[in-house]
Amino acid sequence: xxxxxxxxxxxxxxxxxxxxxxxxxxxxxxxxxxxxxxxxxxxxxxxxxxxxxxxxxxxxxxxxxxxxxxxxxxxx
Amino acid sequence: xxxxxxxxxxxxxxxxxxxxxxxxxxxxxxxxxxxxxxxxxxxxxxxxxxxxxxxxxxxxxxxxxxxxxxxxxxxxxxxxxxxxxxxxxxxxxxxxxxxxxxxxxxxxxxxxxxxxxxxxxxxxxxxxxxxxxxxxxxxxxxxxxxxxxxxxxxxxxxxxxxxxxxxxxxxxxxxxxxxxxxxxxxxxxxxxxxxxxxxxxxxxxxxxxxxxxxxxxxxxxx
Numbered sequence: 325x326x327x328x329x330x331x332x333x334x335x336x337x338x339x340x341x342x343x344x345x346x347x348x349x350x351x352x353x354x355x356x357x358x359x360x361x362x363x364x365x366x367x368x369x370x371x372x373x374x375x376x377x378x379x380x381x382x383x384x385x386x387x388x389x390x391x392x393x394x395x396x397x398x399x400x
Numbered sequence: 401x402x403x404x405x406x407x408x409x410x411x412x413x414x415x416x417x418x419x420x421x422x423x424x425x426x427x428x429x430x431x432x433x434x435x436x437x438x439x440x441x442x443x444x445x446x447x448x449x450x451x452x453x454x455x456x457x458x459x460x461x462x463x464x465x466x467x468x469x470x471x472x473x474x475x476x477x478x479x480x481x482x483x484x485x486x487x488x489x490x491x492x493x494x495x496x497x498x499x500x501x502x503x504x505x506x507x508x509x510x511x512x513x514x515x516x517x518x519x520x521x522x523x524x525x526x527x528x529x530x531x532x533x534x535x536x537x538x539x540x541x542x543x544x545x546x547x548x549x550x551x552x553x554x555x556x557x558x559x560x561x562x563x564x565x566x567x568x569x570x571x572x573x574x575x576x577x578x579x580x581x582x583x584x585x586x587x588x589x590x591x592x593x594x595x596x597x598x599x600x601x602x603x604x605x606x607x608x609x610x611x612x613x614x615x616x617x618x619x620x621x622x
Contacts, residue, residue, distance in 0.1 A: 333503075337548060338573065340508050386465060389458055389494065392501045392548055 325370040327379045328398040331388045332363035363393075401426045401619040405446040406472065408433045408463050413449035413485065413596060420596035421446065424612035425620070436467040443619045444481035445472050447488030449541070449594060459502060459544045460490030469495055481619065482588045483526065486542055489580070489590035498581055498590045499557070500549030502542075506573025510543040514605065516568035517579055517593055521561045524586045529614030535568055536607035538593040540579075545592040547574035547581075557581055565591055 333339045339361050346360040366387055368379065379397050388395040403426045407414045418428045429439050433452075438445060453462035463469060469491065476482045476497050484492040492498045505511060517538050519530040530536065549557065554576055557563050565580035572592075580591025595608025 338503065338506065338546070340504050340506050340546075340573070344508055386457070386461065389461065389501055391493070391499075391550075392503065 325372075325374065326400050327368040327370055327376070328400065329366040329368065329379065329383060329387055330363060330396045330398070331366065331383075331393050332361060332395070333392055334394050337392050401443050401616045402439070402441055403428045403444045403446060404431045404438050404442045405429075405448060406431050406433065406468050407448070408450065408452035408466065410452045410454055411448050411450035411487070413487075413594065416594075416596045417446045417448045417485065420599040420608070420612050421616070423599060424609070424616040426612075426616050431468055433463065433466045433468050436471060438468075438471050438475055442475065442480070444483065444615065445475055447472070447482065447484035447491050449486030449488060452487055452491065455487075455544075458490075458494070460487060460492075460494040463487075463491045464494035473497060476583070476588050479585060479587060481525065481615075483615075484588075484590045485594055485596065486540075486545075486592055489592055490544065492588065492590045497588050498583060499553045500547055500581070502544050502592070503546040503548050503573075504544050505542070505546050505571075510541075511545075511571050512539070512541040513571070514539045514598075515571055515593065517565045518568055520563040520566055521582075523561060524564060524582050524589065525615050525618035526582075526589045526611055527564055527614070528618055529610035536610075537598065537605050538595055538608055539597045539605075540571060540593045541597075542572070542592055545572045545574065547572075547576075547578045547592070549575060549578075560584065562586070564589055565593065 342360040566577040598605040598608035
């Protein structure tokens with residue numbers, strides 16, 4: 325079982341890296357981009373018995389800082 | 401006054417902090433991140449600047465889960481004093497001992513320079529050596545010092561006079577120009593600027609000295 329965790333800055337939290345990427349895209353001539361948000365993807369190779377609830381606990385305690393970040397979990 | 405300074409892999413201001421505390425009259429012991437207990441009879445714990453655990457995942461995130469940080473949290477929850485400088489501030493927000501978070505600098509660049517700091521309150525063991533409104537020169541050196549907190553948290557910090565220091569010329573995008581904050585009981589301080597780097601004439605500035613002197617004075621008589 326694998327879990328893929330997507331961590332993004334919450335809406336309303338300034339994302340200067342995303343803004344810099346958008347600026348760079350604009351400078352390259354890609355002017356069809358209104359905004360860029362940059363996040364991270366964390367892949368977990370889970371041992372037998374580990375559940376989505378366990379991954380949620382991992383997100384709450386370590387993988388995301390819920391003061392500034394939101395997360396989604398994909399199990400596969 | 402007895403102090404402990406925590407050393408993580410990647411800490412690089414640990415000895416500077418210990419020297420500044422010792423110069424002010426504290427007896428300092430260094431504590432390794434894998435230790436699960438603080439030395440007995442510790443008055444204050446210092447969490448130093450640096451790049452604990454390589455800043456992996458988020459600055460301070462891994463350090464916040466280390467064995468020693470559980471002991472630091474227990475110390476703070478018992479009403480003990482804790483000061484976190486730079487990476488130490490990031491660690492304290494990650495442990496939840498202080499509210500908010502430190503984001504990447506708004507200008508994306510690592511900034512290393514001396515900045516003006518306004519002392520917002522003299523009502524703490526850390527700032528009692530200054531007058532509210534004083535402007536002091538203290539160096540900053542960080543990539544992720546952009547303080548963020550939601551509106552409700554900011555209002556609470558302001559209402560409770562818990563903003564310790566603010567930038568006179570905001571270098572990193574911090575909300576409300578905030579450079580350092582206090583816990584609700586005023587015993588936990590987190591600040592991005594480095595007072596320990598302005599505590600000796602050899603540093604080129606001594607405006608941070610009063611913080612350590614006041615702290616040692618306040619805790620010695622406590």
